Amino acid sequence: MKHILLLGAGRSSYSLIQYLLAHATTEDWHVTVGDFSVVLAQEKVGSHLRGSAIHFDINDTALADSEIAKADVVISLLPPSLHFKAAQSCLKFNKHLLTASYISPEIKSLGAEVEAKGLLFLNEMGLDPGIDHLSAMQIIERLKAQEAKISAFRSYTGGLVAPEYDNNPWNYKFTWNPRNVVLAGQGTAKYIINGQYKYVPYNRLFTHLEDVSIQNITYEGYPNRDSLMYREIYGIANIPTLLRGTLRKRGFCQSWNAFVQLGMTDDSYVLENSANMTYREFTNSFLQYSKVLLVEEKLASLLGVSTDSELIKKIDWLGLLGHENAGLERATPAQVMQRLLEKKWKLDEGDKDMIVMQHIFEYESAQGDFCTLRSSLVVKGENEQDTAMSKTVGLPLGIVAKLLLQGKIDLKGVHIPVQKQIYEPVLQELEAYGVNFSEIITK
């Protein structure tokens, strides 16, 4: 019997746990789900004979070591900053490690040691990063095999509320870690277009948009982090255009930009009076002092809109002009925003989420035709637990764990999933779960 240890039983773990338990009997696995809250873990595992729920705390090294020592493969859904501790323990006890998070320099630095021990630490094996890599590489290597000359690659992903349940003025609800959404884009985005390097600082990110159309809906995409490094990773080092971006419903970015401009998403300092201030005072603390002007008037003036504009109405709808108490001790602006948005952008009972992804390739075919290839993915959630996000983040991890335990992957070292031995079988199995790309090529 093989043992799988899954760390973290939060929002994104549902589909993965279902997948692992569903395969446990045929594959002869035992699945242990560890979470700080054993209740949460137990809820997800249920009464499955081949599943168990345990209390797990990565900072309790003795506990972490003893559990990891028992496993054959460890899947970490912990917050990214905690993966390294899991990685150290996996290295100590010669265990494979799978995560859905961006590869960190720390984990990367373990590469030689991981490889020498014959282990695989596979990162970025979720949705974005994850399915985006798998599906991009499948197309890139197919086009290369066809001797096409790729001149541009743009790739966009968004996690949104499904259109049927998109009923608030922001056209957005949280379907993923709210903290990540509030902090999204901090730093400088980098990409290349027709050979020109482009750098987009945070304060311009949400106005630096391109339209992207998927299944008759037009979204807006803003550049996501460092696209430049994927030229090497994807094996297209000399491509003149490469941009990875994040999708939102139209109008969202321009409105969100108001908070960026005001400084409300800053997570680097603690507000002086966060425990006792109202949301209106919070908003006012980012506006210049005035003896006469109302908060609404100062806000509208700063944002260059009228006080009865849609933007001011959207901000008001969130409660940021109201007298409710924020009530958070020693909070950063980002924490105050997160607390408020978690209430306002919550998925209501019965709401379904949606994942949209689109790759756009431009290339010259071997026959000399100039072609545009659009490969699109739309996945909708089944219900509040079995969300599209949970499915697309969790299933790639589950499938690759299965392949690894079946001995079908011989990759060693610290990697992200750009290898045919991973993308082929994982994408194929994902289709059975409704994760299908549809492709249109125009000349």
Place this chain on the structure above:
Amino acid sequence: MKHILLLGAGRSSYSLIQYLLAHATTEDWHVTVGDFSVVLAQEKVGSHLRGSAIHFDINDTALADSEIAKADVVISLLPPSLHFKAAQSCLKFNKHLLTASYISPEIKSLGAEVEAKGLLFLNEMGLDPGIDHLSAMQIIERLKAQEAKISAFRSYTGGLVAPEYDNNPWNYKFTWNPRNVVLAGQGTAKYIINGQYKYVPYNRLFTHLEDVSIQNITYEGYPNRDSLMYREIYGIANIPTLLRGTLRKRGFCQSWNAFVQLGMTDDSYVLENSANMTYREFTNSFLQYSKVLLVEEKLASLLGVSTDSELIKKIDWLGLLGHENAGLERATPAQVMQRLLEKKWKLDEGDKDMIVMQHIFEYESAQGDFCTLRSSLVVKGENEQDTAMSKTVGLPLGIVAKLLLQGKIDLKGVHIPVQKQIYEPVLQELEAYGVNFSEIITK
């Protein structure tokens, strides 16, 4: 004989070295000036019998220790990040330490140890921070002694080119560390006004201005770092309004803001092609791609001005639209900007600099009068070496070193200069060097 060791013989050291050498005979001192460049140190020391110039490298611990062990007091004009190494060595050999830099959390953490050893590590003993603290405290404690109720304190400082030599379109030349000017304001400025906390992120800092008039010239002031913490430090914890700011000639901030918006002052990442790009390509890398628009047109559109506006002309005057090669290997945007600006904003031969400072207090006197007190300082440089900046940064350090060696200061521990035993004698002696505040009180 007492030994003074001065670390750093750069731009700001001239007046300090002159002061120390001028007092060396009467005070029975030997003054050692250490710099990475012994030539630079020797130039400043000249042939004075009581001065010597040495090669000094704070990262060479054996060398640093042996020199610090010989001193009675150490003055560090090293880059702020290097003070802590000097501080550790001073602690090891029981030496006093004086700097003109903001107190760092690391140095602060040495407080108990420094005090237990009967030493003084005095920081922020230059101009700003430095003379601003001394002069503010003198007024605050005088007003308190008069039982006045202080309701507001605003304090502004600027290092500028003197009006007679202010002959470029930016109305600015470097009179101080260019790197600090390029990076100025990164982070979030914090202050309080009529009891309302205000937070100003970097992207709004240079449009968040107040007018300040000194000797018939109106300057613009932007908020400087964290003003809030000075409420405790100055002993005015409950003051409803406290703002510290930096002064520039009018129009400068709005123009500089263009670079902030574009992202050209970012020091957090390395440009992909900095060695081979022109300044025009540098500028274009912060602008959205266009097949048809010129860099000038995209820039004007982004900044919301016309292509023949003063702002575009100022940017063009710097060479940012030209075809000269930037020619810096692996440079950050801020480094590219610094290299360019160092050429364009250089003090020409014969140019003189100027320091302006103004404290504005509002208070209710014991008699019930509502008063405004303006205390202003204008210092002009003598020549390119004996600049106003060198004088106002260096002389406070020199004077306090003298007082310390004369046994006239009994303060122990890690401090900034807010004590009467420091501000009284230092301000008094500064007057002899033309550092005089003039005060106007209006009711």
